[in-house]
Amino acid sequence: DAKTTQPPSxxxxxxxxxxxxxxxxxxxxxxxxxWYRQIHSQGPQYIIHGLKxxxxxxxxxxxxxEDRKSSTLILPHATLRDTAVYYCxxxxxxxxxxxxxxxxxxxxxx
Amino acid sequence: xxxxTQTPRNRITKTGKRIMLECSxxxxxxxxxxxxxxxxxxxxxxxxSFDVKDINKGEISDGYSVSRQAQAKFSLSLESAIPNQTALxxxxxxxxRLADSTDTQYFxxxxxxxxx
Numbered sequence: 663d664a665k666t667t668q669p670p671s672x673x674x675x676x677x678x679x680x681x682x683x684x685x686x687x688x689x690x691x692x693x694x695x696x697w698y699r700q701i702h703s704q705g706p707q708y709i710i711h712g713l714k715x716x717x718x719x720x721x722x723x724x725x726x727x728e729d730r731k732s733s734t735l736i737l738p739h740a741t742l743r744d745t746a747v748y749y750c751x752x753x754x755x756x757x758x759x760x761x762x763x764x765x766x767x768x769x770x771x772x
Numbered sequence: 773x774x775x776x777t778q779t780p781r782n783r784i785t786k787t788g789k790r791i792m793l794e795c796s797x798x799x800x801x802x803x804x805x806x807x808x809x810x811x812x813x814x815x816x817x818x819x820x821s822f823d824v825k826d827i828n829k830g831e832i833s834d835g836y837s838v839s840r841q842a843q844a845k846f847s848l849s850l851e852s853a854i855p856n857q858t859a860l861x862x863x864x865x866x867x868x869r870l871a872d873s874t875d876t877q878y879f880x881x882x883x884x885x886x887x888x
């Protein structure tokens with residue numbers, strides 16, 4: 663699976679949009695971009711995933727660049743409960759392993 | 773996710789003891805996984821199972837064994853616990869959908885294991 667690069671930490675004001683970047687320049691054509699988050703020491707929580715089109719669900723939006731070498735997770739109206747470590751993972755369908763890097767620690771500021 | 777439960781939630785044991793961590797799921801998924809997480813690091817895959825007759829090693833299976841007693845139950849055992857197995861342990865299930873080529877994993881709340 664392709665390697666991902668994320669900033670180690672970010673801050674965002676409560677109520678504003680949080681934009682979390684991820685670089686995956688070696689991504690292959692059959693690899694999806696997944697986002698998970700982990701609040702404190704709880705189990706990781708699935709957020710969203712995509713292949714090449716932008717995606718939106720009730721939690722977030724995922725913007726993938728046309729060349730697929732980077733993506734951005736957008737939390738439209740961040741709340742204090744969104745404070746967590748966010749993991750960007752690139753994985754091919756059929757590969758059982760989710761490779762978690764060190765992620766981005768997002769802190770929402772009141 | 774309440775659909776994936778783990779017991780115990782916390783456990784302190786001594787070096788050399790045998791310990792079993794249990795995972796149950798009500799999501800009806802075929803695939804189940806065990807991961808460990810060390811402080812400040814990402815998760816590492818220990819074992820995974822496609823069904824009750826199909827068990828596969830992950831990237832760090834040494835020192836661990838698993839049992840898939842039923843579709844809904846997947847247990848992780850440490851036959852002789854050692855201090856460097858002190859970690860957070862997570863169970864997960866996977867909903868693989870061929871229709872749209874996605875397989876999302878859903879995690880339990882974790883077990884904090886301390887080996888003295």
